[in-house]
Amino acid sequence: MFKNNLRLTHFALLMSFLNFLFFHYPFFSFVFNNLDSSSFNGITIIVSLVIAMLAANFLVFYLVFFLSQYVGKFLLVLFFIINSIAIYFVNTYSVIIDESMVGNILNTNVEESSSFFSIKLIFYVILLGIIPSIYIIKTKIINETFKKFSITTSLTLLLILILVFANASNWLWIDKNSKRLGGLAMPWSYSVNVSLFYIHKHKKNEKEILLPNATIKDNKKAIVVLVIGESARSQNFSLYGYKKNTNPLLSKTPNLYHFNATSFATYTTAGVKSILEHKRTDDLYEVLPNYLYRNNVEVIWRTSNWGEPPIHIKNYQNRDVLRPNCKGEGCNYDEVLLTGLKEQILASTKNKILIILHTSTSHGPTYSKKYPPQFETFKPVCNSVELGNCSQTELVNAYDNTIVYTDYILHNVIEDLKQLKEYNSTMIFVSDHGESLGENNLYMHGMPISIAPKEQYEIPFIVWMSDSKKQLKPNKELNQNYVFHSVLNFLSVQSPIYEEKMNIFK
Numbered sequence: 001m002f003k004n005n006l007r008l009t010h011f012a013l014l015m016s017f018l019n020f021l022f023f024h025y026p027f028f029s030f031v032f033n034n035l036d037s038s039s040f041n042g043i044t045i046i047v048s049l050v051i052a053m054l055a056a057n058f059l060v061f062y063l064v065f066f067l068s069q070y071v072g073k074f075l076l077v078l079f080f081i082i083n084s085i086a087i088y089f090v091n092t093y094s095v096i097i098d099e100s101m102v103g104n105i106l107n108t109n110v111e112e113s114s115s116f117f118s119i120k121l122i123f124y125v126i127l128l129g130i131i132p133s134i135y136i137i138k139t140k141i142i143n144e145t146f147k148k149f150s151i152t153t154s155l156t157l158l159l160i161l162i163l164v165f166a167n168a169s170n171w172l173w174i175d176k177n178s179k180r181l182g183g184l185a186m187p188w189s190y191s192v193n194v195s196l197f198y199i200h201k202h203k204k205n206e207k208e209i210l211l212p213n214a215t216i217k218d219n220k221k222a223i224v225v226l227v228i229g230e231s232a233r234s235q236n237f238s239l240y241g242y243k244k245n246t247n248p249l250l251s252k253t254p255n256l257y258h259f260n261a262t263s264f265a266t267y268t269t270a271g272v273k274s275i276l277e278h279k280r281t282d283d284l285y286e287v288l289p290n291y292l293y294r295n296n297v298e299v300i301w302r303t304s305n306w307g308e309p310p311i312h313i314k315n316y317q318n319r320d321v322l323r324p325n326c327k328g329e330g331c332n333y334d335e336v337l338l339t340g341l342k343e344q345i346l347a348s349t350k351n352k353i354l355i356i357l358h359t360s361t362s363h364g365p366t367y368s369k370k371y372p373p374q375f376e377t378f379k380p381v382c383n384s385v386e387l388g389n390c391s392q393t394e395l396v397n398a399y400d401n402t403i404v405y406t407d408y409i410l411h412n413v414i415e416d417l418k419q420l421k422e423y424n425s426t427m428i429f430v431s432d433h434g435e436s437l438g439e440n441n442l443y444m445h446g447m448p449i450s451i452a453p454k455e456q457y458e459i460p461f462i463v464w465m466s467d468s469k470k471q472l473k474p475n476k477e478l479n480q481n482y483v484f485h486s487v488l489n490f491l492s493v494q495s496p497i498y499e500e501k502m503n504i505f506k
Helices: 008-023 025-033 040-067 069-093 099-106 110-114 119-138 146-166 168-176 178-184 188-204 268-276 288-294 319-325 334-338 341-346 392-418 482-490
Strands: 005-007 140-142 222-229 256-262 298-303 315-318 352-358 424-431 458-465 477-479
Touching (some): 005 008, 025 069, 025 178, 069 188, 178 188, 222 268, 222 392, 222 482, 268 482, 288 298, 315 319, 319 334, 341 352, 392 424, 392 458
Parallel strands (some): 222 352, 298 315
Antiparallel strands (some): 256 458
C-alpha cells in the first residue's frame, strides 16, 4: 500500500483515506451520538457522510496534484501538520474549529499560545503530521492523461451528486448540525473559516463608523472604572450564590450590586467589542473609549490582554509600559494594571474620566499561573495544560482561585476610588464571556454562541458606587451593551445614540 511510486489516482485515494482515518474520529463520534445508528435513516446518513468525505477529499487532492505536484505536496504537508495540531485541540479541549474559533486563534498572542504547549501535542504533530509528511515528500507520483483525469473527476462528481440527492430527506438534520459538522471536517474546518474570517474582518474594518457628536452636560467631577474580565463565569462567584467563598472582599463591600448578565459571544474579540459598542451589530461602529476621547473625556486604557477593537486614544498602556514603575510580585500578574492609577487620575485636567482595565485573570488553560501563590485558596489545583488529565476538583479549584484574585483586584480598585473624595465614582466589572470547566466534556470557551452551554455566556455584571444615595434600576438581566449607555449616563454625556432603557443608573 505504501509504495514509493504511485499513480496519481491511487495516491489521491490513499491521502483521502489517511486524512479520514487520522482526523475524523471526533466528526463521526458526533454523528453517532446524534443519530439513531440502528435505524435505516441513520445508517444512510453515516454511510453517505463517509463516502462523501472520502470522495470530496479525493477530488480536491486529485485536482491539485494533477495541476502541480509541487503545489500539491506543499499543501498536503501543510494540511497534515495543521490537521495534527487542530485534532489535538479538538480531542483535548472539545473545541469546534468554526469562524469564531479561528478568530480566537488568530488573535492569540505568543504568551497565550505557549501556555498550550505539551508533550502530547508534540506526539500528535510527529505521529499524525511529520511522519505522513515525510512519506508525501518522498513518494514519486506518476501522472495521468487528461482523458483519464476527465473521466475520474466526472465520475467522482457524479457520485457526490448522487449522494446529495439520495439524502434529500436528511438535509434538515445536516443543516441543523452544520456548524459542528463543518467545524470538525479536516482540513476544511480551518481553511474555509480562515478565509471567511479575513473576508468578514476586511469588511468590518474598511472604516470605523463614527457616532454622532456628544456634549458633556455639567462640570462635576466623575470617574468610571470599567474592568473587563476574561473568561469569568458568574456561577463561580459567591456573590451569585456559589457555595465556595470566592468573593471574600466584595461580599463585605457596601454599595456593591450584581446583576445576572449574558455575553453576545464566547471569545475575546467579539466579547470585548460587544462591551464597548452601543448596540449589537456586525459593523465596526466607533467604540466607547474612542467616542468619549473624541468628545473631550479623559480616557485611559490599561491592558494585560489583547483582542480589543482598534483603540484611538492617547493613554493606551499595556503591561510593558506599566511594569517599569511597578514594584512587588503582583507586577507579574493583573495587579500591574493598578500601578500608579490613582496618581494618573489626579494628574488629569479633565472633569470626566473613563478608565478601562482589560484583565486576563481567568484565561485558561493555565489557571494556576494567573494568580500569585498566596491566592491559592482552594487546593489541590490543576497544573496541566491538558485539562482532561486533571480531576474536576483540581480544575475547578484552580479556576476558583482566579476568581478570588479577581475579587482582590476589584477590591483594590474600589479602595483607590474611595480615596478620591472630590470625584463621584463607579466601578463596573463585566466579563467578555464565560468558561467551560469540563461540563459535558467541554473546556475553556469559543463554542458557537448558538450551541454554547450556559457556562460560556452567563457572565458577572458587578457595580460599585461611591455615592450611597445613588440608586440602580431593578434590572433582572443585562447584556454587554448596557455598559456603553450606563457610562454615558454616569459621566453626564449627552448623545443622540443614548438609550435610557440600556442605562442601569436611576
